[in-house]
Amino acid sequence: MKALFDFIARHSHWFLFLVLEVASFVLLFRFNRYQGSAWFSSANAVAGRLHEVDAEVTAFFSLRSINSELTARNVVLEQQVEALRNQVAILSRDSSWLDPSALDGIQGYPLIPAHVIGSSLGNRNNLLTIDRGLKDGVKKDMGVVSGTGIVGVVYLVSNHYAVVMPVLNAHSNISCSIVGSHYFGTLQWNGGDAGTASVDNIPLHAKFEIGDTIVTSGYSAIFPQGVSVGYIKKKEYSDNGLSYKLQVALSTDFGNLRDVCVIDNTALSEQAALMHEAEAVQ
Numbered sequence: 001m002k003a004l005f006d007f008i009a010r011h012s013h014w015f016l017f018l019v020l021e022v023a024s025f026v027l028l029f030r031f032n033r034y035q036g037s038a039w040f041s042s043a044n045a046v047a048g049r050l051h052e053v054d055a056e057v058t059a060f061f062s063l064r065s066i067n068s069e070l071t072a073r074n075v076v077l078e079q080q081v082e083a084l085r086n087q088v089a090i091l092s093r094d095s096s097w098l099d100p101s102a103l104d105g106i107q108g109y110p111l112i113p114a115h116v117i118g119s120s121l122g123n124r125n126n127l128l129t130i131d132r133g134l135k136d137g138v139k140k141d142m143g144v145v146s147g148t149g150i151v152g153v154v155y156l157v158s159n160h161y162a163v164v165m166p167v168l169n170a171h172s173n174i175s176c177s178i179v180g181s182h183y184f185g186t187l188q189w190n191g192g193d194a195g196t197a198s199v200d201n202i203p204l205h206a207k208f209e210i211g212d213t214i215v216t217s218g219y220s221a222i223f224p225q226g227v228s229v230g231y232i233k234k235k236e237y238s239d240n241g242l243s244y245k246l247q248v249a250l251s252t253d254f255g256n257l258r259d260v261c262v263i264d265n266t267a268l269s270e271q272a273a274l275m276h277e278a279e280a281v282q
Contacts, residue, residue: 149251
């Protein structure tokens with residue numbers, strides 16, 4: 001305490017100077033209209049700028065959550081549009097058949113928005129990396145979709161990241177069906193064009209046309225029924241000649257893939273487990 005008093009005593013003239021300066025400014029701006037108005041305007045300008053900077057900083061740090069919400073909404077809306085487009089195609093061919101589940105798509109399932117932070121398209125077994133992991137609710141074997149269609153299946157997961165096996169991987173096998181029919185096959189990619197895959201094992205008596213839509217069949221615990229896959233652009237016979245092999249133009253542009261959503265397939269897994277249990281009892 002003595003040191004503090006000694007310091008004040010040594011620099012008392014400076015403290016007196018500051019007190020007098022403050023007093024003079026108070027008297028100047030308080031009792032002089034012009035100077036007071038100038039001070040008030042300047043103070044308001046500085047305060048306004050500070051509030052503006054504060055708002056910009058707050059908005060910047062909230063962009064991540066806003067983008068995540070927009071991603072989820074975008075995916076749902078795109079799937080709705082695709083499902084409605086499929087329904088129009090169905091009704092234009094056969095008004096007696098209507099699959100209400102095609103309108104549901106992914107709407108009945110929780111979605112986990114994510115961003116693609118790493119990808120490869122030049123390999124036979126391509127992989128994607130997303131910025132969501134176990135702590136965000138992502139688990140192995142969950143389906144991944146974009147705003148226009150399926151992307152792939154979660155392959156490996158850490159706390160904060162996940163590796164996705166996309167459709168553009170030779171080991172990918174996804175059950176698909178032709179909109180407007182009950183025929184289904186397996187979607188596979190054998191390399192080459194990143195915009196085209198194939199669906200095998202379509203019966204020869206199946207009725208379909210070039211341009212028909214391909215969607216997920218729902219016969220798995222990964223994807224619900226009705227998620228867009230693409231459309232038929234060519235048909236050919238399988239190697240053994242006993243079925244059709246369809247060339248499918250994929251609805252997802254993997255070369256421009258940024259925002260995706262992981263489908264929480266807990267309900268689908270429970271359904272599959274129950275079915276397996278029932279089959280084991282028989």
